[in-house]
Amino acid sequence: MEDNLERINTIVADGCRREAILQAAGILRTGGLVAFPTETVYGLGADALSKKAAGKIYSAKGRPSDNPLIVHVADVKAVYELAEYVPDKAEMLMEAFWPGPLTIILPKKEVVPDETTGGLNTVALRMPSHPVALDMIKASGLYIAAPSANTSGRPSPTEAAHVAEDMNGKIDMILDGGAVGIGIESTIVDLTGACPTILRPGFITKQMLENIIGFVEIDVALKENESNIRPKAPGMKYTHYAPKGEMTIVEASNTGDMNLRIVEKINELVSEKMKAGCNVAVIATSENADLYKCQNVLVVGERTSGETIAAKLYGTLRKCDDLSVDYIYSEAFHTGELGSAIMNRLLKAAGHRVIKV
Ligand code: AMP
Ligand code: MG
Numbered sequence: 001m002e003d004n005l006e007r008i009n010t011i012v013a014d015g016c017r018r019e020a021i022l023q024a025a026g027i028l029r030t031g032g033l034v035a036f037p038t039e040t041v042y043g044l045g046a047d048a049l050s051k052k053a054a055g056k057i058y059s060a061k062g063r064p065s066d067n068p069l070i071v072h073v074a075d076v077k078a079v080y081e082l083a084e085y086v087p088d089k090a091e092m093l094m095e096a097f098w099p100g101p102l103t104i105i106l107p108k109k110e111v112v113p114d115e116t117t118g119g120l121n122t123v124a125l126r127m128p129s130h131p132v133a134l135d136m137i138k139a140s141g142l143y144i145a146a147p148s149a150n151t152s153g154r155p156s157p158t159e160a161a162h163v164a165e166d167m168n169g170k171i172d173m174i175l176d177g178g179a180v181g182i183g184i185e186s187t188i189v190d191l192t193g194a195c196p197t198i199l200r201p202g203f204i205t206k207q208m209l210e211n212i213i214g215f216v217e218i219d220v221a222l223k224e225n226e227s228n229i230r231p232k233a234p235g236m237k238y239t240h241y242a243p244k245g246e247m248t249i250v251e252a253s254n255t256g257d258m259n260l261r262i263v264e265k266i267n268e269l270v271s272e273k274m275k276a277g278c279n280v281a282v283i284a285t286s287e288n289a290d291l292y293k294c295q296n297v298l299v300v301g302e303r304t305s306g307e308t309i310a311a312k313l314y315g316t317l318r319k320c321d322d323l324s325v326d327y328i329y330s331e332a333f334h335t336g337e338l339g340s341a342i343m344n345r346l347l348k349a350a351g352h353r354v355i356k357v
Helices: 018-029 051-061 077-082 088-097 131-140 160-167 206-213 258-275 306-322 336-349
Strands: 011-014 034-037 042-047 070-072 102-107 122-126 173-176 187-190 197-200 246-251 280-285 296-301 327-331 354-356
Touching: 011 018, 018 034, 018 042, 018 131, 018 173, 034 131, 034 160, 042 051, 042 070, 042 131, 042 160, 077 122, 088 102, 088 206, 160 173, 160 306, 246 258, 246 336, 258 280, 258 327, 280 306, 296 306, 306 336
Parallel strands: 011 173, 034 173, 070 122, 102 187, 246 327, 246 354, 280 296, 280 327
Antiparallel strands: 034 042, 102 122, 187 197
């Protein structure tokens, strides 16, 4: 496999075909890079126990070297090969949520190189439920280090075309598995301290975790108004998920007709920018879409459906780039149980720019 990043093209293949899975497994075994679908977002995979292969992920993504990778496994047995110690609560969580969108942090064994863990003595582990991901990991016979398959800082890819946009020519292969189901990254829980702690919110909520293992903390850096505290998941400190245009969230305090105030404020901001000759987009729920006076109204789903909003969020942020938008105004989406995971991503994408009305 070539080592440089000057490949003319990346192979794109249907992830449901057995030959494609075998080809991907062969590439991974010889130290190459393969992007693959998971139920959360597309991952960019390499042999997790090879320093050189893991290092290539950082180059292809332009990822800071202190931002560790999640190691994807195809069975629970693998966890005992990679983690120094597996507490009871880890076993309970794996039993309840694996395969699925939950990553657990455990103390690492020597065999996991620093290149994979960003120099930490802990390792992030997840068993994805997407059949293409599971088949590929099994066929490779490896543990697969895989962050999201986007250029660092850009929105995570939820379709193979998004991966190709960022990675064509920089990686060996993309397994196309269609649009992913969940659309935002896994929940990360740190099990190395006295109390289990959520480092990144995701589809598996605090309540779901607490139903299995009792009280769970939330990393203080994730709490509102704490954006200056250094998060325990190194990657959470970086600008992320961001479209190229400047994005602002418009949020209403919980009094009176919140919705009307949001729409009025966004229309006022849009009108100002359009008068100045800028290209503007609004990210809206379907209920409000018709109320905006803007050339680009991008609908993320119904106000009551967190699942749809999560699934469409990153694609919508990428669409803003396709439209070369200068300014983006988004409603806030504190929708149901997924609200905190969605708002965590949206706030990062907006660089924490929020206007309260
Ligand atoms: P990505 O796969 O691109 O969503 O990035 C993986 C996320 O997992 C980043 O936010 C990392 O900082 C986090 N992560 C990976 N390994 C660890 C670890 N050992 N301790 C804490 N966070 C981790
Ligand atoms: Mg990522």
